[in-house]
Amino acid sequence: MRTPSDIPRIGGNGPSQRTKIVLGVLAVGALVLLTSLRGIAGFYTDYLWFDSLGFKDVFTGVLGAKVVLACIFVAIAFVLVLVNVVIAGRLAPHSRPAGPEEEVLERYRELLGGRTRLFRVVASFALALFVGVGMSARWQDWVLFTNSQDFGIKDPQFKTDVGFYVFRLPFLTAVLDWAFAVFVLLVLVTVAAHYLNGGIRLQVNGQRVGPQVKAHISVLLGVIALIKMVGYWLQRYELSYSTRGVVNGATYTDVNAQLPALMLLTLISLAAFVLFIVNIWRRGWVLPVLAVSLWAFVALVIGGAYPAFIQRFQVEPSESSKEAPYIRHNIAATRAALGLDNVETKPFDPSGDLTAADLENNAETLRNVRLWDPGTMRTVYQQLQEVQNYYQISDVDVDRYQVDGRVTQMLIGARQLKTEGVPQKSWEAQHLTFTHGYGAVVAPSNSNTANGRPNLLLQDIPLRSGDPLLKIDKPGVYVGEGLDSYVVVNTDRREIDFQDRKNETSFTQYDGADGVGIGSLLRKGAFALRFSDYRPLISGNLRSSSKILYIRDVRERVKTLAPFLSIDADPYPVIIEGRMVYVVDAYTTTSRYPSAQRASTEQLSSNSGLSHSFNYVRNSVKAVVDAYDGTVTMYVVDPTDPLIKAYQQAFPDMFTSAEKVPAELRAHFRYPDDLFRVQTNMWGRYHLSRPDDFYNQSSAWAVAQDPGTAGAPTASFQAVPGTGSAQGQTVAVARQARMEPYYLLMRLPGSDREEFVMLRPFVPVSDDDSKKQLTAFMVAKSDPDEYGKLVNYALPTDKRIDGPALVAATIQADTAVSQLETLLGSQGAGSAVRFGNLIVVPVEKSVLYVRPLFVEAESTNVPLLRKVIISYKDRVVVEDTMQLALTKLFGSSPDLGEGVAPVESGTGTPVPPESPTTPATTDVGALLEQAQKAFDEAQQALTAGDLAGYQRKNEEAKALVRQAADAIAAAPGTSS
Missing domain, CATH: 1.20.58 (Methane Monooxygenase Hydroxylase; Chain G, domain 1)
Structure with missing residues (x-):
């Protein structure tokens, strides 16, 4: 009779070891797949979005660069790790001394059994993935490296083309850093492999490392020494970005102390390599220890202490003379890198007296003086023209249009959808029914109606226009500023086109080019995962022809398409040929321009694409985004920029030549706000050409103080920046706030025609902001024939006049003004008197300061333009209109006209002002x-x-x- 242990068991011995491994791998794979589904869905829907806009090649190009880099460096790392692990196995000793250490290692070898080769391959691949995949993040450096261009300019220290620094050096440095890290890891892995194989013994008497093992490790250490040698050689070029001296770039200590130290370290690294190789044939580790000790000593003393000594005891006592040639290099490089090398400087003597003839010759300038600033106008538009709670006018921008045969500065605000204001909070209402904004509001910046409101030339719902040039055939705003939600169009639910003031509803069906088809179950599921919203998957209102619109913010849309471009904070809408489009300024930047100063960006808004470290910038691209169908066209407006040339070469189908810009659109291009902020901020110091002047800074300028804070804070508007700001932006400034740049339509001094320019004034630099006299003003031209030209008008040092802050204080102290402001603004009368922007208006050889005065009733919160203040020399006048103020100042005034006739709400008929x-x-x-x-x-x-x-x-x-x-x-x- 069999014992119980002898009775056969059903099912044998259970699953085999191989089956368990397979099941484990499948389980892990399923878990990884489930946790990666949303990422996969995001990848798939990104591809669909790029394809829908015609930029599929960009998506595949960027993806291809990442995949190529990952594959190359994973493969290199895999081969290196595997080869060294295999060598360590081949060098394992045949006999090993017995002992506790050997018993532990023997158990490890028994655990692997016959799977040692598989373990080596898997472990090598895992390590290779760990160190290699990260290099895919350097795809942009790779794209520039493989499409490098020459600048045609050589750096002052090494006489090497700037293109080497911008296009090739970053990637070469990244590869060297990666190689150093990989070989350090290889040494650790190799030592561990030799230990596990018995080639290294720590608990035995006598020789602990075999000669073959020592040779193997010595070779790896020698390769590390070679990598450091090449690294030190390339590090010489990094001195061109040094921040040690009085300016960025290679300065006296870098050239005379740090550079020789790097050359010595290069030789020491070569010597270390030789010592590591010689160590193969010698006993012990004396030579490697000597090599490492020598390197550490030289790096610490010669590479660190010696340059610090030179800086402290040679440079600082006579810094101005020692650093003079390097300051000269920095000035030239900074001007070239930031587009300041071609600034035209003209003298401007404001000591002249304006005559009636001067006023007549500059009548168009005076007629176009901006009275309504974007911040004030935004408040008016929001109160009078949002119409419904689910519309919002979040931003107002400055542009110019030809109306009634005259070019006039206009303020335009798009009426966008405000999702949180949609009356129904259901998914269908917010994503299928209320899908878009409606049209825009336009008014001239220089006139007002009889009741103090702006002359609205485009207004209301449905749209009413006073000029055919402002007509919008497709007023739906599906793509705009700050739109962060998705919508689905062409569904069984009708889209509400608009609801007018009487709440009468008009419906529409989207027929634009934008959108990704969402008819299939696969796509519905992908978008449900992307947006973490199951309703696109189960909604019964979606058809086979339905399309989903997403990434609808114009800045985000352009940035997603071209992640290598920096985006301006303030896109602006333009009405041309019956459509509304957004113009988005995009920049190429780098921080790798040799000897150039890092740009000062503290006066930029926090959401500006230029709010990062750079020392080279070009406004190379203007992206035009259709507000209705979302199509994007990227025009290269600066084809001389080497960076945009490289990207054009890498993505040939992405960009459109500037020659193909329609003339109607080119007439609305304007010099970008963020770029001008950076340039004017840097020009205050870099207008100085002589190293002594630059070092002493006695003639340096600063952007003029903001008169809004220079006067009484309670009486000044907290206005949006004068050029029209991106919604919600705040400007970070040092000390007192700086005056915003603003656009003017004016005749520049010495010119014979009116131009659309951006202007910003300067005052002397002072730590406590006590100096407020006008020293200069810079303008940037925007008209097509001279677009981008910068002109600096410098006042004589002995004939400076009051700057904006002083003029604001003078206006504040004027009896009539102070009575209106103090009594009406602080005594609880139900109305508040508020200032608009103070505008500096150069006219011939004089300067006028113009500031509007608004009255805002508490019951309406609508600012009404009531007075115009003009300051000229030591006089201040307050009158109802610009023309009356000029007449009071000078005894006469040119006929400034009645402005443009507004559109009477509800009629569409132009009516004259009262x-x-x-x-x-x-x-x-x-x-x-x-x-x-x-x-x-x-x-x-x-x-x-x-x-x-x-x-x-x-x-x-x-x-x-x-x-x-x-x-x-x-x-x-x-x-x-």
């Missing part, structure tokens, strides 16, 4: 004087303890202030 019926300023002044007297008497009564008298006089004063406020609010302005 005639002014403003009460005499003296009446208001008399009321304010009486109010001030009553306030004084109330204070005296309070001091005397007469509370009843205090209350009576205080109420009397408030009543007088309200009468003055009502008089001002009822006073219609006129077009200026």
Whole structure:
């Protein structure tokens, strides 16, 4: 009879070891797949999006660069690790001394059994993946390396073309750093392999490392020495970015101390290589220890302490003379890298007196002085033209249009969809029904209606236009600024095109080119995973022809298509040929321009694409994005830029030549805001050409202080930057805020025609901002024939005039202005008097300062343009219109016209502005004087303890202030 242990068991001995391994691998693979599904869906939908816009080659090109790099470096690492592990196995000793250490290692070998070869391959591949895949992140360096260009300019120290620094050096440095890390890892892996194979013994007497093992490790250490030798050789070029001296770039200590130290370290590394190789035939580790010790000593003393000594005791005592040639190099390189090398400097003497003839010759300049700034106009548009809660006008931008035969500066704001304002919060309402914004609002910046509001030339829902050039045939805004949600079009739910003020609804069906088909189950599932939203997968409203629109923010759209470009913070809408498009300025940048100073970016908004470290920039691309169908065209507007040449070579189908820009669109190109901020900020120092002047900084400039904060903060608008800012942006500044650049349509001094320019004034630099005299102003031209030209107008050092901050203070101190501001703004009268932007207007050989004054009622929160303030030399005048103010200043004024006729809401018919019926300023002044007297008497009564008298006089004063406020609010302005 069999014992129980002898009875056969059903199923044998269970799953084999191989089966368990296979099942484990499958389980791990399934887990990885499940956790990667969203990433896979994102990858797939990205491909569909690029393909839908016609940029599939860009997607595959970037992907191909990443895959090629990963494959190359994984393969190299795999071969290196595997070969060295195999060599370590081949060099294993045949006999091993017994002992506790050997017993542990024997168990390890028994565990591997016959799978040693497989283990080596798998472990080598895993390590190779670990160290090799990361190099795919250097795809941009790889693209530039393989498409490198010459700049045609050589660096001052090594006489090497700048293209080597920008295109080749970054990738070569990255490869060397990777190789050094890989070989350090190889040494560790090889030592571990030799230990496991018995070639290294730590717990035995006598020889612990065999001669063959020592030879193997010595060769690897020798290769590391060679890598360091090449690294030190290339590191010489990195001195061109040194920050040790008074300026960036190679300076005295770098050239005379650090460079010789690097050359010595190069020789020491070569000597170390020789010692490591010689060590193969010698006993012990004396030579390797000597090599490493010598290298460490030289690196620490000669490479570190010696340059610090030279800097401290040779350079600092006579810094200006020692650094002079290197300052000269830095000035030239910085100007070339930041586009400041061709600035035309012209003298501007403001000591002249304006005559009636001067005013007549500059009538168009005076007519186009901007009274409405973008921040104020945005408030007006939001209050009067958003129409429905689900529309928003989040940004207002400056442009120019030809209306009634005259080029006029305009302020344009797109009416976009505000998803959180959609009345129904259902998924269908927010993604299928309410899909887009509607049209735009346009008004000239230089005129107002009879009631103090802007002259709206494009307004309302449905759109009403006062000029055919402002007509929009496809007013749907599917792509705009700040749109971060997706929508699905061509579904069973009708899209609401718009709802007018009477809540009458008009429907539409999207027929644009943008969008990815979402008819198949695969795509629905992919988008459900991408957006973490299951409803696109199960919704019964989607058809086979439905399309999904996503990445709808214009900046994000351009950045996604061209991740190697930096995007300006302020895209702006343009109406041309019946369509509305956004113009997005894009930059090529690098921080690898030799001897150039890093750009100062503290005056940029936090969401600017230039808010990173760079020392070279070009506005090489203007991307044009259709607001309706989302199509993107990238025009190369600076074909001389070597960086954009390289990207054109890498992605030939991505860019369009500037020659193909339609003339109508080119007329709306404007010099970009972010670039001008950087250039003007740097020009304050880099207008100095002589090294001594540059070092002393006694003649340096700073961008003028912001007059909004230079005056009384309670009375100035917290306005959007004068060029029209990106929504929500804040500008970081040092000390007092700096004046924003702004666009003007004007005749420059010495010119014979009006031009669309951007202007920014300068004052002397001072640590405490105490110097506020005007020293210069720079303009950037935007008209097609001279686009991008920078002109600096410098005032004589002995004839400087008050700068914007001083003029703002003078205006603030003016009796009429201070009465209006103080009494109306601080005594609770129900209205607030607020300043607009202070505009510097150069006219012939003089400077006018113009500042509008607005009245805002608490009940409406709509700023109304009521007064125009002009400061000229030591005079300040306040009048209802620009023309009246000029007449009061100079005794006469050119006819500035009535401006452009607005569109009367609801009619679509242009109507002329009303005639002014403003009460005499003296009446208001008399009321304010009486109010001030009553306030004084109330204070005296309070001091005397007469509370009843205090209350009576205080109420009397408030009543007088309200009468003055009502008089001002009822006073219609006129077009200026």
